[in-house]
Amino acid sequence: MNSERFQPYLWLKNSRSVPSPIFAVALTDIERWKKLDLPESFSELDIFEQLDFLEKFIQDHYLKILGGVSPFGIITGYYCFIAENQIIELDTNGKYMGTLNSLDKGHVSMKIKNKDIPFKLS
Numbered sequence: 001m002n003s004e005r006f007q008p009y010l011w012l013k014n015s016r017s018v019p020s021p022i023f024a025v026a027l028t029d030i031e032r033w034k035k036l037d038l039p040e041s042f043s044e045l046d047i048f049e050q051l052d053f054l055e056k057f058i059q060d061h062y063l064k065i066l067g068g069v070s071p072f073g074i075i076t077g078y079y080c081f082i083a084e085n086q087i088i089e090l091d092t093n094g095k096y097m098g099t100l101n102s103l104d105k106g107h108v109s110m111k112i113k114n115k116d117i118p119f120k121l122s
Contacts, residue, residue, distance in 0.1 A: 010036040015073035024071045055094030
C-alpha cells in the first residue's frame with residue numbers, strides 16, 4: 001500500500017507536445033517544465049474556493065513567466081489534478097473549461113546507439 005497521500009498539482013498544457021530541444025527535457029525531469037505544486041492547504045478548500053484559488057494562482061503564474069516560453073512552447077492552458085482521476089481543465093486566465101477522468105502526459109525517450117532510453121513521466 002502506498003503511504004504517500006496524493007498532493008494536488010497543476011500540469012501545463014503547451015503549444016508543442018514534442019519539446020524542442022528534446023534533450024533539454026530528456027536530460028532533466030519533465031516535471032521541471034510541466035508541473036506546478038499546489039499548497040497542501042488546497043485540498044482543504046471546497047470546490048468553489050479551489051476554483052477561486054486556481055484562477056488567481058494561474059493568472060499570477062502566467063504573468064510571471066510571460067506566457068511560458070519553454071521547450072514545450074507557450075502555455076495554452078492548465079490541468080489541475082485534484083485527485084488521481086479527477087482533473088479540471090482551465091484556460092490561461094484560470095477559467096474552468098471542463099473535467100477529465102484521465103490525461104496522457106506523453107513520454108520522453110532518447111536513442112543512443114540504436115537503443116531507446118525511456119525517461120519517467122509522473
